[in-house]
Amino acid sequence: MAGFFRALGKLFGGSKPEPASPAELEALRAAYRARCESFRRLLAANNAALDVMASMEEALRGLKPFGMTFVRGQCARVAANVFQIVRQLSLLTSGRFDALYDKLKEIQARIAPHLAPRSGQVRGPLVLALEQAGVDLADEVGGKVASLGEVARRLGRRIPPGFAITASGYQRFMAAADLQPEIDRRIQAADASRLDEVFALSSALRSLILAAALPQDLEEAILASYRDLEARTGPGVRVALRSSAIGEDALGASFAGQYHTELNVPAEEVLSTYKEIVASKYGVTAMTYRLTRGIPDEDVAMCVGCMAMVGALAGGVAYSRDPLDIRAGRVVINAVAGLPKAVVDGSFDPDVFVVERGEPMVLTRSEIAAKPRKYVCDPVEGIALVEVPEDEAQAPSLSEAQALEVAALARDLEEFYGLPQDMEFALAPDGGVVLLQSRPLHQTEAAQAAAQDGPAGPDVLVSGGTTASPGVGCGPVCVVKKDADALSFPQGAVLVAAQAHPRWAPLLSRAAAVVCEAGSAAGHLANVAREYGVPALLGVSGALERLAGAGDVTVDADNRRVHAGRVEALLENRPAPRNLMEGSPVHAALTAACEHIVPLHLINPDAPEFAPGHCRTLHDITRFCHELSVREMYLAGNDGLEGFSKQLTSGKSKLKYWVIDLEDGFKEQVAGRFVDIGQIASGPMLALWRGMVAVPWAGPPAADAKGFLSVVAGAACNPELDPTMATTFAVKNYFMISKEFCNLQSRFGFHFCTVEAQAGDDPQENYVSFQFKGGAADLSRRVRRARLVAELLEERDFRVEVREDALFARLEGFDKAATLDRVAVLGYVVIHTRQLDMAMANDGLIASLRDKMDKDIEMLICRK
Amino acid sequence: MHILLVDDETEFLELMTKRLDRRNFQVSTAANGADALKLLAGTPVDVVVLDVRMPGMDGIETLKHIKKLTPATEVILLTGHANMEVALEGMTQGAFDYLLKPVAINDLIFKIQDAAKKSGKTT
Known part of the structure; x- marks a missing residue:
């Protein structure tokens, strides 16, 4: 690159006076544009990578369920973006930092083992007789069948005669039809947080399995076992087929996803019923269960027990x-x-x-x-x-x-x-007791002696029934009668239904409490409610009629009462909702992967450790490349040039902004190290500037003493925030512009933000994006600030996402004038949210700030 | 601008062709790697949007051939099978970028436009 800089020196009046030839000039311009493009791509990948990291950090807190497809997807995304960053830095620096490619591969190799499926290929028999199955074979026959076999073998108790189709049988089926990759692909494509998509996904996956052919060896093994069973019991014996899944008990979660059980199946339907039961692995209930409990989909193998039917009295x-x-x-x-x-x-x-x-x-x-x-x-x-x-x-x-x-x-x-x-x-018809299945009981702490009898308290709407899961929950009543009602079930509502049907189980991760007219503490719904810690009251007669349309109610499952409204006294001692992901295999995989992705060790750019060899995580690489690319683009070049950038001036004042012209962002040829705001031709930059200077910044809002302390404490924990530390980057703001494009990178005080906009004549190509993160106050204040800004932007048509204290906003498809207005709004926001986080503890202050900002922004839009 | 979509999922090809058509892109499709290479040998293409997991020649293999055949053609990998190792392998082999399905159509179009800029076509 040194040659390039020398040539550039010639071009911009460096030491050698002779003029460059037109061909040389054109080559230079092309090389210059290419560098700008590289830098822009690096910044875009940088932002995308940070965005993915933020989403991974948020997922770790376990508030929303996620599966292995999420973990693998985010790892692949972040790796591709970091590769892009390294590649663009390599182009900018003639490969000076190509050691980073190896670092990236090293980190990937450390993450890979945590993403691999745990269950290896089992190579056992495809079928096994029940009395041969015992707990030593639980990996082949699943927990349910294993314990049944064990009881017969060791305790000599009566179980129905039969056989199991093993995990090896299941894997043989999946492999023969090459099903798993297709299943993974479809799961990745669906949005698991939307129940309607989960229903559609479930139905697609089940059809996929039902449509797949069984391999011949498996088919023959199943039919041979059935003929053996006939020989022992009688010709044409009817059978019950029961799922016995492997891999779900990893958490000590005793009650796993509910699968299909098919009773009284005739000989000719055994094979198709087997497929149905395998397909029930992707029932809505089972999929939701795995997702909320963090059980990797591919770890679960469906074994199936096939037993002679007991015509039960x-x-x-x-x-x-x-x-x-x-x-x-x-x-x-x-x-x-x-x-x-x-x-x-x-x-x-x-x-x-x-x-x-x-x-x-x-x-x-x-x-x-x-x-x-x-x-x-x-x-x-x-x-x-x-x-x-x-x-x-x-x-x-x-x-x-x-x-x-x-x-x-x-x-x-x-x-x-x-x-x-x-x-x-x-x-059995002969009066004997036959064991059909047995599993560990899900344990619940004794319903806290909370059952304070006494006055019924405020407005009891209904009472009675059975406590199926203890506790107190509050929310609006949502009556569920059919699947369509389930699709619109709101987060935090009280589920009210006629029957405690297992098909409502997917709603339990969203429900505040459950009330059903029928059902017992022994049913599936009750089991799942206990596992999720959702209070449930079953067998409450008249619940539907009296609760429908009741609005907010408080369900006191311990005392078997439902009160109108929110009863704070009852809710006070409620335990925090369970983090169902914590400790699950999926959560553990994300935690392990994140260790190599998220932590930032390269904090001080002036320290000798700020070097490729010290990059331990993808975040380190990202940070390093960002810093180096900015130096490369804006700071002194190899031979004393002030990089490519010019310092912005407004009349006689020099401003702390630097500008790079990508192509046609200046009105005229600008020589020297400065460019005046009056010489700028870039529409989006001028709009941004208009927003930035429209209302003078009043300085940070009067922070309460706590706010100030919080800032000081935050700064003390993070040397990056120490305002006295002279990092070259701390005080500069960078514009990259062309006539219709502008990218602003800035560090105002403690926070870091990027604005990028394209505003031309084709609305299809126009967009505005905005990203910011950080601040000096504690996390909760920064989060509140991010939310305040989110609200302001959402009202002005932005799509906004807030993750922790990071905010991402985007808007596209508006015409030029409307796009530029939105850019001006961002200019205002960039300036006026500075250090807002300090004042964010006080709700009254937030409201008045919001009002003022709202008015200022409206003025900005009207003033065009 | 001429775009080639390569994917063994015909539904996906149809949907994407319709959407990109509407944005005035010239769109060709191929259902596998071999067909894609045949088409590329005869027709200049600015940007290829390439699936990774396909029967026969997989996406990474196809990518290597494309980069040998027409190095200026930019290739965006778009896959339903997220895999970190494959992502890095694809990027190493010169993919312009690696995206996961489902992708918002606007995001894909921005990416295609950016890739086209690199391959020298701007509109």
């Missing part, structure tokens, strides 16, 4: 401990006549039996519900819901002896596993 769910009070020595059984399905999906109220432990066990409570219907096996429909005669509807589903037998089984399972259990059972 009765069945249900038993807890070896009361799920609402784990320390009490009670076994709680929920049972119905017919198949146990009704208990699991909350379709109607079950009988509840409570058995006290001890020798012998004693049945202490039987609450017999009216059960006018039951599920039975049906040769045609698979499963049918049938009416039952009146006298049968009132009869207990279990006799005392049967209840005690079930309780004893639950107790034995707990003892065997050393953990409280949640088991599903059926009563």
Whole structure:
């Protein structure tokens, strides 16, 4: 590049007087333009990289769920942008810092292991007989089937005969149809925060799996196992197919996403039903569950248990401990006549039996519900819901002896596993108890003795029912009847529904509380509510009618009451909402990746450590390149030239602004080191300037003492902010302009901002973008300032995103005059939000500041 | 300006062609890398928007061939399969940029215009 600078010296009246030839001049201009282009691209990539880093930092706080596709996507984005930055710096500096390419690769190699799928290819048998499956094979058959096999093998308890289609079988299927990459691609393309997109994605993924062919070896293995089962039970035996997923118990999350279970399946439908169950991995409930719990999608393998159908007289769910009070020595059984399905999906109220432990066990409570219907096996429909005669509807589903037998089984399972259990059972036609599945019980702290009986308090709208998940929650009532209602379910609302149906589970990460007319603490919805820490009250009769349209209500699940309005006294001791991502594999992957991306070690540009060899993170590389590119473009060139930039003047005053003309940004040829504002031809720069000088800056608003201290404390923690430190960059502001384009990089006081605008005759090409970050006060004040600015800009048509204390605003497609007005608004904002963060603690002050800024900005727009 | 879109997803090609047509770009499409190279051999193209994961020759392989064949043609990688390593490999092989699907059409157009500027075409 030295040659270039010498040539330039010639051009701009350097030491050698002889004039350059026209060809030389043209070559110089082209080289100059290329450098400007490089610099502009570097800045754009710099901003994009910082934007991605901000979004990763925000995600780490775990307020919004995200999956591995997010983590991989952001890592790929930030890497591509940092590469771009390094490439452009290389062009600007003739490759002086190309060592950075290797640094970048090194950092990538350190991040890569955290992004790789954890589950390796399993190479086991495609199918396994149930009695061969035990906990040692949990990686092949999934937790549910493994524990069932273990119970049969080691405890000798009765389970239905059957076999499992293993994780190897699942992977064989996915690999044969090359499904995983396509699934990942579709997940990446969808916006997981929008339920309608999740529904569409779910349906697309399930169709994709259903449409894929099973590989022949897998098909043959399944059919051979089915024939073995027939040989043991009878020809044409009907089977139940149950999911048994692997990889979801990583968190000790006992109740995983709900999958499909298909009962009473005939021989000819076993293969297609297998695919349906595999496809249920992408049910809305299951996908939302994984996302909110940070479980990587590809870590979950769907194993399927295939068991001879038990034509149950009765069945249900038993807890070896009361799920609402784990320390009490009670076994709680929920049972119905017919198949146990009704208990699991909350379709109607079950009988509840409570058995006290001890020798012998004693049945202490039987609450017999009216059960006018039951599920039975049906040769045609698979499963049918049938009416039952009146006298049968009132009869207990279990006799005392049967209840005690079930309780004893639950107790034995707990003892065997050393953990409280949640088991599903059926009563076989011969009266024996058959275990269908068992898993660790999700534990909830005893409903805090908060159950202060006493006056009912203000306006009780409804009361009664069962506490399915303890706590107090408040929000507007949202009645949900069909899937379409679910799509518009607002964040923080109280979910009110007729049944505690599992299909509402995806809403629980948004709900403040749940109230249902039917359902029991044993259902899926109740399980998920406990896991998410959402208060839930089930079996509240009349809830729909009395709560619909009630507006804000406070649900006191502990005392089984719903109050009108917001009852602060009840809400006071509410625990903070659970950070569901914390500690999850996805969160851990992001945390590990971020360690190599986000922290900034290269803080002082004048220190000897400010060098490529000291770059440890992508942020370091970004910072280094930015600083060096600015030096290259604006500061002294190799042979004493003042770079390419000219200092801006206004009449006789020299201003702390430097200008680079990309092409036609000056009205005339400007010689020397200065350019006057009167010589500027760039529309957007003049507009920006108009906004900057329209209203004189009154200095920082009177900060309260705390505001000042906060600034001092902030500065003390961050040497970059020390105003006495003479970094060459601290006091300069840089314009890069052409007639229709302007880019301003500036550091005003403690904050850093970029404005870029294109304003020409074609509205399609016009845009304005604005970015700022930082400040000296503590984070909460800076965040408030960012929000204030966001509001001001949103009202003027900008699309604004605020992440922590960083703000990104963009606008495009406006005509020239309207675009320039918006640029002027940014000029005003850039000047007048300086150090606003100091005053941001005081709400009254914020409001009056906002008013003043609003008026100033309106004046600016009208004055064109 | 002449743009070539390469993607094995026909829906995506149709949608993008329609949108870019509306903005007065001249658009050609190819469903795989081999077809893209054939087309490039006969027709000058300013900017290629290239998928990474395709059956047959993948995007990175195609990119290498394009850069050998017509070095001035700028290539933007646009993929549904985010992968940091592939992103760096693509950039190293001379891709103008690496973007992830879904991409806002305006962002893609800005990127195409910027790439065209580099390849010497401005409108």
